Amino acid sequence: MSQTVLIHATKPLLAEKAAWLATLAEERRTSRHTLAAYERDLRQFLVFLTHYNARPATLGDLTDLKTAELRGFLAARRRDGAGAKTLGRGLAGIRSFIRHLEKKGLASSAGAKAMRAPRQPRSLPRPLSVPDAKAVTEDAGAFAAEPWIAARDVAVLTLLYGCGLRISEALALPGDALSEPTARSMPIAGKGGKTRLVPLLPTVLEAVAKYRRLCPYALHPNEALFRGARGGPLKPQIIQRAMARLRGGLGLPESATPHALRHSFATHLLSAGGDLRTIQDLLGHASLSTTQNYTAVDSARLLSIYDGAHPRARRRA
Known part of the structure; x- marks a missing residue:
C-alpha cells in the first residue's frame, strides 16, 4: 500500500x-x-x-x-x-x-x-541551569542582523557568565581590554570604586577575539570595547533585548536576564565545590551574606555537607 x-x-x-x-x-x-x-x-x-x-x-x-x-x-x-x-x-x-x-x-x-509571544509562566528569579547557560552563550547571536553584531552579543554574554561580571562592568571595558590571548586574569573596577581580579577562561578570550576580528570600528583604548550598530558605546538595553529574543528562541523563563548569567556564574561555581568566600571576591561583594543570597545556595547540598562533617550530626548506625 x-x-x-x-x-x-x-x-x-x-x-x-x-x-x-x-x-x-x-x-x-x-x-x-x-x-x-x-x-x-x-x-x-x-x-x-x-x-x-x-x-x-x-x-x-x-x-x-x-x-x-x-x-x-x-x-x-x-x-x-x-x-x-x-x-x-x-x-x-x-x-x-x-x-x-x-x-x-x-x-x-x-x-x-x-504578533505577541504567548505569555510564559511566571517564575521566581533564579539562575539558569548549566545546559541553558551554555545554550545562551552558544546561541547569543542567532537573531543578530549582522555577523559582527552576533559575535558582539556572544562576547558580552560569555563575559557575564564566564567571569561573573555585571552588565555595566562588561560594557565599561576599554577598547584595548582582553586583547592579550594568553591573559589569565583582568582587573575589574566594581561598585564603590573597588577593584577585583577575575580569572579569564579561554572561551571568553576566543569570543572577544572573534568580535574584534569582525567589528567594523577601530577599538581605541580610550573608547568602549563593545559598540552599538552605529559605532557608539553599546547600551545595556540592546543586550537585554537580545536576551529577550533568546528567551523566546530557547523557551527560557522571564527570569533569564543578562543579570541571571552573573547569578548562574556564582551558583554553578558553588555547586561544583567552590568556596563561598572566593566567590564573594570574584563577584566583588562587600558582604558574605549578599553572596549567600546571590548564589541561590542549594540547601540540600549544604545539609549533606553538614551531615557528613559535623561530629554531632553523624547518625548512629
Whole structure:
C-alpha cells in the first residue's frame, strides 16, 4: 500500500528555508539542537499553511503574513498539547525566517512583529541551569542582523557568565581590554570604586577575539570595547533585548536576564565545590551574606555537607 507524501512547500520556499538554516549555522553559530528545533517549528508552520490554503505553501504566502494566520497556527499547536515555551520558541523561529526573507525583499515582517509571544509562566528569579547557560552563550547571536553584531552579543554574554561580571562592568571595558590571548586574569573596577581580579577562561578570550576580528570600528583604548550598530558605546538595553529574543528562541523563563548569567556564574561555581568566600571576591561583594543570597545556595547540598562533617550530626548506625 503506497503512502501519500505531503508536499508542504514549493521548491523556492524550501530553498530559502535551507539558506536561512545555513546562515544560522555558519554565521550565527546557532547550536545544532536549536537548529533542529527551528527547522521542526518552521516545517510545522508550513504544513499548517498548506492545510489552511489547501495547497503547498509558497513564498507569496509569506510576503505579507497576517497575524490571523500566526494565531491560527499557535492555536492549532496549543490544541496538540504544545506549552507556552514551545509556542514562544516556534514564533521566534518563524520571525527569524521572515526577517531572512525581508532582507532579500521577499517578505514583510510587520505581521510577525505585531504578533505577541504567548505569555510564559511566571517564575521566581533564579539562575539558569548549566545546559541553558551554555545554550545562551552558544546561541547569543542567532537573531543578530549582522555577523559582527552576533559575535558582539556572544562576547558580552560569555563575559557575564564566564567571569561573573555585571552588565555595566562588561560594557565599561576599554577598547584595548582582553586583547592579550594568553591573559589569565583582568582587573575589574566594581561598585564603590573597588577593584577585583577575575580569572579569564579561554572561551571568553576566543569570543572577544572573534568580535574584534569582525567589528567594523577601530577599538581605541580610550573608547568602549563593545559598540552599538552605529559605532557608539553599546547600551545595556540592546543586550537585554537580545536576551529577550533568546528567551523566546530557547523557551527560557522571564527570569533569564543578562543579570541571571552573573547569578548562574556564582551558583554553578558553588555547586561544583567552590568556596563561598572566593566567590564573594570574584563577584566583588562587600558582604558574605549578599553572596549567600546571590548564589541561590542549594540547601540540600549544604545539609549533606553538614551531615557528613559535623561530629554531632553523624547518625548512629
